[in-house]
Amino acid sequence: MRIVFAGTPTAAVPTLRTLAASHDIAAVITRPDAPLGRKRVLTPSPVAQAAEELGLPILKAALLDDEATGRIAALRPELGVIVAYGGLVREPLLSTPDRGWINLHFSLLPQWRGAAPVQRALIAGDDVLGASVFQLVPALDAGDVFAARTVDVPMDATADVALDVLAEDGARLTADVVAGIADGTAVAQPQGGEATTAAKLVFEDGALDWNEPVAAVYARFRGVTPEPGAHTTVGGLRVKILAAAPADGADALEPGEIAATKNALLIGTATTPLAVSRVQPAGKPAMNAVDWWRGFRSSDTMRAGS
Incomplete structure (x- = not known):
C-alpha cells in the first residue's frame, strides 16, 4: 500500500521500519527538531532519524494544518498510519487517504485513552x-478496533522498558492490520466496556506518597520512570529516585522513615519499605543512594517527604 506515516518518539520507530519493509511510504510526518540536553541542541526526532536512515521523504510539522494537508493530499496516499505523533489529525486530513487513518495505541482500548x-x-x-490498532476518528481514541492483544511485560518494568516491549509487538500487530486492509480481510469492531483516560503526566505525578502501601508507591515509581521522574523531598530538598524495588522481608518502618543498609536506603511506607538504590539530588549527578545519604544526613530523624 501507499502509506503516509506519522510519528515522533522512539516508540513509533519499530512500526515505521516494519511497514517500510513491505509498503511504499510516501512520506513520514514528524514533529520539528527539538532542543535536547543541557546545551539545548536542536535534534531531529527518533522517527525523523529513522526515516532519514531509510531514505524516506520527511515532512516536519508542529501542526497538521492546511499546508500540511495539501502536501499530504498531493501524495495520493491509500492509508495513513499514526503512532504517537503528538498532534491531532482533523478533517479534511482525516479523510484524505483513500482508507483513512489507523492508529497504534499502547493500551487495550477503551482502557487508557489519551497521551500516557x-x-x-x-x-x-x-x-x-x-x-490496539483502531480506525482514527475525531473523538479521542474512540474508533473501531481492528486488532488488539495483550503483551507480556516484565513485572518490574518501568514505563520506558514496558513501552519498548509494546512498541515491538505493536509494530507486528500494525503490519498485520495493514496487510488485512490491503487484501480486504480486515474488519474493525466497536469498542466495548468502560473507557478510562490516560492524561499526560506532569511533574507533580512523580511525587511519591510514603503514606501509601509499598505496592502503590512502587507502581507509581514504575509509571513515572524515566519521565517525569519519581521524586521526594528530604530536609526540604528534592531528590529524584532512579532505581527502587520493594524491600521484601524487611522490617516495617514508619511512613517516610529512612534506614540505610549496605546496598540501599529503606524508606518506610504504609506497609513494608521501598528499597532505593540510586538517586539524583537536585542540581547534582546521579549517585548511589547509600553514599548520598551518608554524605547528606544531618539528623537520624530526617524523613522522606519532609
Missing part, C-alpha cells in the same frame, strides 16, 4: 498491558 496509556496503566497497578 502505559504510564497510567502502571501507576494504576494494572496486571495486563497491551496494544
